[in-house]
Amino acid sequence: MDTRKVQVTGGSTFTVSIPKGWATDNGIEAGTEISFHPEGESMLLTPRQGDETIEGRLDITDLHGRDLTRAVVTMYVSGFDVIRLETNPVSAEQRRSVRDATQGLVGLEVVEETGDHIILQDLLDSGQLSVHSAVTRMRLIATTMLADAVTALVENDDSLAADVIERDDDVDRLWFMVSRVFRSTLRNPGAAAEIGLSREASFDYHSSARQLERIADHSAKIAQIALDLDEIPEDVGSSLSTLHENAVAVVEQAMDAFLEDDSGRATRLANQAREDVEAIDEQTRTVDDRIRSLDDAHQAQFLGLVVDSLSRTADYGGNIAETALQKAAPRP
Numbered sequence: 001m002d003t004r005k006v007q008v009t010g011g012s013t014f015t016v017s018i019p020k021g022w023a024t025d026n027g028i029e030a031g032t033e034i035s036f037h038p039e040g041e042s043m044l045l046t047p048r049q050g051d052e053t054i055e056g057r058l059d060i061t062d063l064h065g066r067d068l069t070r071a072v073v074t075m076y077v078s079g080f081d082v083i084r085l086e087t088n089p090v091s092a093e094q095r096r097s098v099r100d101a102t103q104g105l106v107g108l109e110v111v112e113e114t115g116d117h118i119i120l121q122d123l124l125d126s127g128q129l130s131v132h133s134a135v136t137r138m139r140l141i142a143t144t145m146l147a148d149a150v151t152a153l154v155e156n157d158d159s160l161a162a163d164v165i166e167r168d169d170d171v172d173r174l175w176f177m178v179s180r181v182f183r184s185t186l187r188n189p190g191a192a193a194e195i196g197l198s199r200e201a202s203f204d205y206h207s208s209a210r211q212l213e214r215i216a217d218h219s220a221k222i223a224q225i226a227l228d229l230d231e232i233p234e235d236v237g238s239s240l241s242t243l244h245e246n247a248v249a250v251v252e253q254a255m256d257a258f259l260e261d262d263s264g265r266a267t268r269l270a271n272q273a274r275e276d277v278e279a280i281d282e283q284t285r286t287v288d289d290r291i292r293s294l295d296d297a298h299q300a301q302f303l304g305l306v307v308d309s310l311s312r313t314a315d316y317g318g319n320i321a322e323t324a325l326q327k328a329a330p331r332p
Helices: 020-025 065-078 092-103 131-155 158-187 189-195 199-228 234-259 263-292 297-328
Strands: 007-009 013-015 034-039 042-047 055-059 082-086 108-113 117-122
Touching: 042 189, 055 065, 065 082, 065 092, 065 158, 092 108, 092 117, 131 158, 131 199, 131 234, 131 297, 158 189, 158 199, 189 199, 199 234, 199 297, 234 263, 234 297, 263 297
Parallel strands: 055 082
Antiparallel strands: 007 013, 034 042, 082 117, 108 117
């Protein structure tokens, strides 16, 4: 760590020198503009980059199907504004995989295609992104998915179950966007200013969004089980519905705590959500015992997975409550 003393020049201007080694490593010389980013009592400085576009290249010769789709998603989340995918020739199957990837990512579009490359570009202005809106939207979709998945299971509604599985893509799109924004705030302090959140707040939103994305995944899992099973015993269905209501109540209360500006109220809500998780653990064991007594071993196995998903949902709500407590705590 280097230290410098603040000097006063001209009677009113505060100045401080920067370490020569850092300046040299970052190409800073006389006349270079430096950006300052205040964050509470701290201030970050970076070589001014303006609206520089971040480009990335990837050889996709050996990438196909899901591997290619994952590679595109990874580069998007990593923060590349322009992604150039190269191979000779680009196969029709690879083009389909790339299009599938772009459909699941907010703002990413194919802007150029030739026989040996595909160029993707993020066309969404980062200043227009609202992490808060994305996370609140994820909350609504994920909790609605969970409710519909349990309903589909209890009422043997295959159409509703299939609809739940499709909605998982909507949550994933928002999750990837939140992840991209979060990583950009780590890499570039100016990005945090553009979206109107501190880097610490971005981390909190990212952590909560991750829990919501997992809830959506478990909702889709329950929906798939609903497709695989026929009618289930009425008393088991009733127990699962009650367990779902209690689990989702934890998530809702934890999210209320996370989004609450009043630190005292946020702390009370979060602590209550954490306590409710413990009560659900006991309820889970009771439902599990009933399911193990079923004569149909196949049905019992799958319903056991449903109980596990609902229990995990409550745990994810507890994780959000922990984030809410940290967010509401006094700053050092």
